Amino acid sequence: MRAEPPAWAPAAALLEEAADLLVLHRDFAAALERCEAGCDSLGPGPGSEPGPGPEPEPEPGPESFAEVKCSLCVVGIQALAEMNRWREVLSWVLQYYHEPEHLPPKVLELCILLYSRVGEPQVMLEVGSSWLRAQSNQRLPELGPLLELYLAQVLLPLGRSEGAEQLVRGCPSLDSQRQLQLLGTVLESRSRWARRQDTPPAAEEQQDPAAESLLGVLSQKLLTMLTLLRRALRSMSNHFYLLPYKKMLLATFLLYLVVVRLDPASPTSLPFIYKLVQLFRQAWAAVLSPIHRPPIRD
Known part of the structure; x- marks a missing residue:
């Protein structure tokens, strides 16, 4: 069989x-x-839930x-x-x-x-x-x-x-x-x-990679802002260096005479003030370019 x-x-x-x-x-x-x-x-x-007593013999064969x-x-x-x-x-x-x-x-x-x-x-x-x-x-x-x-x-x-x-x-x-x-x-x-x-600070000192990358981005942005600010300051300083110093001093002196030294209420000072105003306008026009010239009212 x-x-x-x-x-x-x-x-x-x-x-x-x-x-x-x-x-x-x-x-x-x-x-x-x-x-x-x-x-x-x-x-x-068989044998999935072993209970008390002798263990069963293994089944023959591989x-x-x-x-x-x-x-x-x-x-x-x-x-x-x-x-x-x-x-x-x-x-x-x-x-x-x-x-x-x-x-x-x-x-x-x-x-x-x-x-x-x-x-x-x-x-x-x-x-x-x-x-x-x-x-x-x-x-x-x-x-x-x-x-x-x-x-x-x-x-x-x-x-x-x-x-x-x-x-x-x-x-x-x-x-x-x-x-x-x-x-x-x-x-x-x-x-x-x-x-x-016992030594937790040593582990805390190690920065997280994400935090390090964030700090790198912020540092790059700060560096860019400082570079732009430096360029702006340099441009402004170059502009002021090109202005004629004598004309600037003349305008300052005329403004000083008009505001401080002369008495506008005195009748004798009116023709002289008028001439000073005309000179002041000419100095102002020579110092500033027409593009940046602010309006002057009488």
Whole structure:
């Protein structure tokens, strides 16, 4: 009799299609659709919600149920990242595994690396802590490497040295030497954060690039205004230098005689004042050009 194909065989076929679409055809949306269809066909599956008691034996063969589901999620994560939809990765994965502690180690590792690379490691704080503290994961061989990755990419960059120390001391898969090394790394990171908090002015002295560009624009405008003002002053000074000094002195002297020295109320001064006014008009016409000559009223 011919053996029945396993229940996860359709999902494995969808996984192969998704991988081809992702790598060969670069059709990320179609690859994501195949991954979603494969995960939906698998359902909850065995081992998705581990309970008390002995762990089930893994299914024989290179493509067991858990491996196919994990591979579908890995391809789906890569497709979402290629479409710049990395913010949806964690929620998309959790809809198939429901709880953070049920995530496969490979999926958790990929999520930590992804969110760390895009500069948002805080997204993985609760998920990573829940996975590392779950009792069902304490005997996994990936516990130690994932703990070190979680420390280096999430906790220490965020300054969570206390939580990092607790995780290192409570990890059963770390030997004493490796534990001391990680505790030394945590202590060094804590010292760096303390020094950074003690010297905030140094960070404040560094100007923002946008502020520097704004200051550059303002400085350029101020320089332009000063240049125009200098040109105007130079033009005015050149104009006054061209005026004949003797005629200017004559006009000033005549104005002084009319206003200060002579008494306009005296009858004897009227003909002389008239002659002085005529001389003053001639001096005024010689000093100023017709364009800039102000009106003179009798």
